[in-house]
Amino acid sequence: xxxxxxxxxxxxxxxxxxxxxxxxxxxxxxxxxxxxxxxxxxxxxxxxxxxxxxxxxxxxxxxxxxxxxxxxxxxxxxxxxxxxxxxxxxxxxxxxxxxxxxxxxxxxxxxxxxxxxxxxxxxxxxxxxxxxxxxxxxxxxxxxxxxxxxxxxxxxxxxxxxxxxxxxxxxxxxxxxxxxxxxxxxxxxxxxxxxxxxxxxxxxxxxxxxxxxxxxxxxxxxxxxxxxxxxxxxxxxxxxxxxxxxx
Ligand SMILES: NC(=O)c1ccc[n+]([C@@H]2O[C@H](COP(=O)([O-])OP(=O)(O)OC[C@H]3O[C@@H](n4cnc5c(N)ncnc54)[C@H](OP(=O)(O)O)[C@@H]3O)[C@@H](O)[C@H]2O)c1
Numbered sequence: 001x002x003x004x005x006x007x008x009x010x011x012x013x014x015x016x017x018x019x020x021x022x023x024x025x026x027x028x029x030x031x032x033x034x035x036x037x038x039x040x041x042x043x044x045x046x047x048x049x050x051x052x053x054x055x056x057x058x059x060x061x062x063x064x065x066x067x068x069x070x071x072x073x074x075x076x077x078x079x080x081x082x083x084x085x086x087x088x089x090x091x092x093x094x095x096x097x098x099x100x101x102x103x104x105x106x107x108x109x110x111x112x113x114x115x116x117x118x119x120x121x122x123x124x125x126x127x128x129x130x131x132x133x134x135x136x137x138x139x140x141x142x143x144x145x146x147x148x149x150x151x152x153x154x155x156x157x158x159x160x161x162x163x164x165x166x167x168x169x170x171x172x173x174x175x176x177x178x179x180x181x182x183x184x185x186x187x188x189x190x191x192x193x194x195x196x197x198x199x200x201x202x203x204x205x206x207x208x209x210x211x212x213x214x215x216x217x218x219x220x221x222x223x224x225x226x227x228x229x230x231x232x233x234x235x236x237x238x239x240x241x242x243x244x245x246x247x
Contacts, residue, residue, distance in 0.1 A: 003230040004031035008078035008129075010071065011035055012061065012118060013088030015042040017187030018136060021222035022085060027054055029226055034074035037088065061088055061114025062106070071121035081125035083229055084133045086115045091153040093193040093201065099152055111156035116163055127173035132229055134177045135164050136221075139241055142180065147210055149201040168236060175234025179225060182241035185215040214242035 004026050011026065013019030014035035023035045027050045035043050035050075036057040043056035055077035059070035075081050090110035092103045115135055126133060140150050141157035161178055168176040190198060205211055224240045 002030035004029040004226065007031040007082045007229070008074075008080045009033050009083040009085060009229075010057070010074040010078075010081060010118075010122065011085045011087065012059065012070075012115075013037055013086065013136075014046070015039045017087075017189065018181070018184060018218045018221045018225075019085075019087035020046065021218035022087060022225050023054075024050070025219070025222040025226045026085075026229075027051070029230075031083075032078045034070075034078055036070050036074070061118065062109040064117050067114065067117040068121045071118060071125070074122075075125050080129060081122055082129040082131040084119065084122045084126060084131070085136075085225060085229075086118065086134070087136045088114065089136065089138075089153075089189065090156075091150065091189050093149050093190070093197060094152060095149065096151040103152060107152040107156040108159070111153070112159045112163060115160065116167075119167060123171060123174065127171070130173060132175045132177065132234060133164075133167070134179055134225060134228060135160060136225075137161055137164075137178050137180045139180055139182045139239075143210055147205055147208075149197075165236070177228055177235055178237050179228065180237070180239045180241070181216075181221055183211055183215040184218055184221055187218055212241070212243055213246075216240070216242045 009026055009031045011019055011023045014023040015037035023033050027033050033054045034057045035046055036059045038060050040058045047054050047056045057070045057073045059066045090107050137160055138157050140147050140154040146154050164176050164178045
């Protein structure tokens with residue numbers, strides 16, 4: 001398929017998991033992709049595999065100047081920008097009572113402030129092309145009661161949800177979409193979590209019915225994101241949460 005022919009897309013969070021799968025899926029459907037994240041060697045290796053029409057754009061989204069530079073590099077390297085996809089995320093496993101100031105700052109910087117600064121920089125280019133901005137959020141921002149252990153994550157993703165709505169209220173030349181995703185395997189999201197604490201908390205989430213006994217593959221989430229970008233209409237909100245049938 002070549003549904004993304006002519007599209008010039010910045011994907012932030014493109015070195016692993018959902019972002020990497022999305023960059024690959026967009027490229028396979030004809031888009032030119034600027035892959036962005038912190039790990040330069042991974043970005044370079046992926047661009048080498050995907051082809052020279054794609055570019056690597058190193059960026060730590062906690063650095064405001066780096067965000068501006070990343071958008072400028074993407075626009076220069078791709079010859080414009082039609083779409084922006086934000087998949088970077090930070091998920092700390094911690095009770096609220098134990099959360100450190102550093103953990104709070106990191107959660108807000110990566111899940112809220114970074115995507116907004118990148119959006120600000122990308123906006124004139126997206127508006128020119130009547131483009132789209134997609135942000136990956138999480139079912140954990142809506143779970144009732146909140147999942148124990150994910151307070152920083154769910155609070156900052158809930159802030160992201162409202163931020164996206166505010167962007168759309170202010171800007172009508174760009175279509176903004178929040179994509180709420182259920183649990184997804186084969187990503188690096190939990191790579192820094194303590195294994196024993198993770199085992200215990202996941203058993204609790206399963207017992208409370210949060211995981212529905214299912215997780216998704218990043219490639220399936222990526223397909224959904226590409227489908228959303230291929231639609232002529234912007235949907236403000238989309239949800240992809242695994243359910244039935246049992247495999
Ligand atoms: N996995 C799940 O179960 C799940 C469920 C619901 C929602 N989500 C959401 O889906 C999105 C993707 O998650 P994932 O599971 O695919 O996680 P992942 O494999 O850990 O990918 C996260 C990506 O974000 C990048 N990143 C992290 N910190 C960054 C920073 N400071 N600056 C720039 N890039 C940064 C990472 O690259 P570098 O380390 O190279 O910078 C990586 O490419 C996240 O927003 C997450 O909240 C995930």
